[in-house]
Amino acid sequence: MPRVNRRYFDPEGKRFGIPTWPWKLGPPPDELATMRQLKARGLRPGGQPIAGQLGFRTRQREDRFAYLYRVELALPRRPMTAAKWASIHKATRARRICPACKTERDYEIPKRYGVCNDCPGGANEAAAAA
Secondary structure (H helix, E strand, O other): OOOOOHHHOEOOOOOOOOOEEEOOOOOOOOOEEOHHHHHHOOEEOOOOOOOEEEEEEOOOOOEEEEEEEEOOOOEEOOOOOHHHHHHHHHHHHHHHEOOOOOOEOOOOOOOOOOOOOOOOOOHHHHHHHO
């Protein structure tokens, strides 16, 4: 059984202002769901207010919350249009062009080196030097 932090158990919302449950002990996912759960079902919140939250603590002792939305009020996700696909392809193509040799690669240029693997100072040269 997972360790439960009771500080997040507030189903009435008196402490946090909205109903709050510990991680993995929230309401059933067919009533309230996180953004990822909604996305997996092909839904989106659709402008509805937050109905609750799941509280958890990170390794750095930081309080974090995952918001919950009502599934019955969720709307279907909007399909990708041709214009959106075109903008995504344009952005990813820009990240594949090496600024040094101006050639398009079949991978994204590593930010760490700023140039493709074949240019001086690239990943291949750094690996050979190590």
